[in-house]
Amino acid sequence: MSANIRDRRRRNRSRAKFGNPELAELSDDELLDLRFCDLGLCIHEAPLQERIDQLYRELEAKRLDFRPHFWLSQEWFTPDGVPGVAIPFYLADSRLMKLEERQMLEVEGGTTDWCMRILRHEAGHAIDNAYRLRRRQCYRKTFGNVSAPYPDSYNPRPYSRSYVINIDLWYAQSHPVEDFAETFAVWLKPRSRWRQTYAGWPALRKLLFVNELMATIREEKPAVRTRRHEEPLRTLKMTLREHYDEKRRHYGLEASDAYDHELLRLFTKDNDNGQTSSAATFLRRARKRLRRDVSEWTGHYQYTIDQVLEDMIARCQKLNLRVDRNPEEVERDTLVVLTMHTMNHIQDEAHKVAL
Structure with a gap:
């Protein structure tokens, strides 16, 4: 060398x-x-x-x-x-x-x-x-x-x-x-x-x-x-743990059932004894890609987007939703829904600024 x-x-x-x-x-x-x-x-x-x-x-x-x-x-x-x-x-x-x-x-x-x-x-x-x-x-x-x-x-x-x-x-x-x-x-x-x-x-x-x-x-x-x-x-005497707990509270979202209408269009409630995959599992696997793409598109913080995703996953579990379509098509449609709710948060929820 x-x-x-x-x-x-x-x-x-x-x-x-x-x-x-x-x-x-x-x-x-x-x-x-x-x-x-x-x-x-x-x-x-x-x-x-x-x-x-x-x-x-x-x-x-x-x-x-x-x-x-x-x-x-x-x-x-x-x-x-x-x-x-x-x-x-x-x-x-x-x-x-x-x-x-x-x-x-x-x-x-x-x-x-x-x-x-x-x-x-x-x-x-x-x-x-x-x-x-x-x-x-x-x-x-x-x-x-x-x-x-x-x-x-x-x-x-x-x-x-x-x-x-x-x-x-x-x-x-x-x-x-x-x-x-x-x-x-x-x-x-x-x-x-x-x-x-x-x-x-x-x-x-x-x-x-x-x-x-x-x-x-x-x-x-x-x-x-x-x-x-x-x-x-x-x-500054604050610990990093206290700092991040406070920071996450600032950028977090409260749980909501506002996603149900779109989730019921994305996924199905039919129970076919496990022949289709869980919608919650599907979202977890695509989670990193989804929040990254929405962040790049909207400029919104990934932490807030991840909180929206977490809420969507929880609602999918609650409603027992499953994937019954082509996964690539579902992920593309999910990206649109996630972007829409992120933008609604910016427009209607008075987006919190960081600087």
């Missing part, structure tokens, strides 16, 4: 595992009993530091001197009045990323593209705070009443062209300051071709405004320069 190949494999192995090596030896139960303050994590671990450096290069390419500061916490957030960003703990450790996926079925910001979308969004909040942009009349005229109470949830309009699309779930529609942050993220992204992409959309006016506003603040110094950290990991 050549030296170049050995070096390449060594680099790949080093990228695969990062963070606190002591955590790699612990079981999931042992990890869940740890407190945040005892995780021993560092924000400068690769690949997280590489993505922060990429964000800095993107800001430099736009000739902006501003650089947000970062720290580790429970979740993504940018505190009001602070020109910095909290990043979720699991992105600093490969073992904790695996735990996050097992607990929530996905890792928010776990890929380079996903992480950069969120970093650009949060950088928008940070630069808003640094220059107190939301106090400017032109900002309010473009994005709306920033003094409106921040909602716990919102009902998006998926087909609206008045907002850009960066983070999933039409997040720009949740509040005027999120609208600004999403618009900033699209403007900042290298080679985004936002003028062509949003040509003819009302959202283009917002992008043009951000383009002009950023040209203005290049000549200004930030009004807020604090390097304060809020809710840093080292101060």
